[in-house]
Amino acid sequence: MIREGIGVLPELTCVEICAGAGGQSLGLExxxxxxxxxxxxxxxxxxxxxxxRPEWDVIQADVHHFKGxxxxxxxxxxxxxxxxxxxxxxxxxxxxxxxDLFPQALRLVEECEPTAVMLENVRGLSTARFARYxxxxxxxxxxxxxxxxxxxxxxSEFGVPQLRPRFILVAMTAAAHEHFEWPKPVGTPPTVxxxxxxxxxxxxxxGAEAWAQKASGIGPTLVGGSRKHGGxxxxxxRAREAWLRLHVDGKALADASPLPFFGISxxxxxxxxxxxxxxxxxxxxxxxxxxxxxxxxFT
Numbered sequence: 491m492i493r494e495g496i497g498v499l500p501e502l503t504c505v506e507i508c509a510g511a512g513g514q515s516l517g518l519e520x521x522x523x524x525x526x527x528x529x530x531x532x533x534x535x536x537x538x539x540x541x542x543r544p545e546w547d548v549i550q551a552d553v554h555h556f557k558g559x560x561x562x563x564x565x566x567x568x569x570x571x572x573x574x575x576x577x578x579x580x581x582x583x584x585x586x587x588x589x590d591l592f593p594q595a596l597r598l599v600e601e602c603e604p605t606a607v608m609l610e611n612v613r614g615l616s617t618a619r620f621a622r623y624x625x626x627x628x629x630x631x632x633x634x635x636x637x638x639x640x641x642x643x644x645x646s647e648f649g650v651p652q653l654r655p656r657f658i659l660v661a662m663t664a665a666a667h668e669h670f671e672w673p674k675p676v677g678t679p680p681t682v683x684x685x686x687x688x689x690x691x692x693x694x695x696x697g698a699e700a701w702a703q704k705a706s707g708i709g710p711t712l713v714g715g716s717r718k719h720g721g722x723x724x725x726x727x728r729a730r731e732a733w734l735r736l737h738v739d740g741k742a743l744a745d746a747s748p749l750p751f752f753g754i755s756x757x758x759x760x761x762x763x764x765x766x767x768x769x770x771x772x773x774x775x776x777x778x779x780x781x782x783x784x785x786x787x788f789t
């Protein structure tokens with residue numbers, strides 16, 4: 491966070507690329523940033539952003555074609571650029587992967603001349619395999635006049651009931667960097683059940699409390715479908731099995747909370763039974779399409 495005296499700077503503006511359906515966008519909003527542009531290529535995700543934040547300037551565009559000169563002087567350029575080039579679950583092609591958008595992000599830094607930059611990616615980018623790549627990114631930011639830091643942060647240490655380590659890049663002008671400090675962990679996160687209890691009970695499902703007690707841990711990393719493969723679910727087989735142990739059906743995303751007549755069975759066999767009624771996560775935001783292409787945007 492950037493502090494001036496004992497207060498937090500007001501009216502901060504941001505341009506966000508690869509905005510998806512708004513996961514990072516909500517965090518930026520809660521941190522006090524006002525979006526002057528949210529850039530996303532997927533039409534369903536853009537419709538979702540417009541539905542939930544009609545006052546934002548949502549730009550459906552390929553980042554390659556987005557020009558930053560109109561936003562020169564913005565406080566923050568942020569984005570969750572695609573992670574497959576660096577993910578241990580992929581081929582880790584890095585700069586050789588067509589989905590690597592770090593070069594475009596650096597171009598936009600040059601065009602926007604923001605006070606600060608924040609880019610997030612998978613922990614794989616922090617490994618020795620990509621040391622040279624990281625040095626190139628830092629070197630270019632240094633040429634543009636920014637002081638840069640990388641750090642792996644775990645979402646579970648900041649109140650999120652999910653095992654989600656992310657590699658965060660923060661770059662700032664010298665004047666801003668003088669006031670920057672990394673956030674401190676806040677301690678043990680709530681469980682999945684504690685977090686979603688009220689949402690699961692929103693439409694009168696009588697099993698919400700019992701389900702919440704069974705969902706007594708934190709979830710594995712949420713992994714949604716990409717433009718090349720996958721779909722609106724909670725991840726690959728191993729991740730879905732971990733969700734099932736929390737009584738969450740990871741094979742799909744529900745459109746809403748369970749209704750009062752939703753069946754309940756809390757015997758030990760419920761975990762192993764393919765036909766048992768397992769609660770599905772209900773997300774507290776409206777989708778423009780029943781199967782949004784950016785289901786991982788809330789991670």
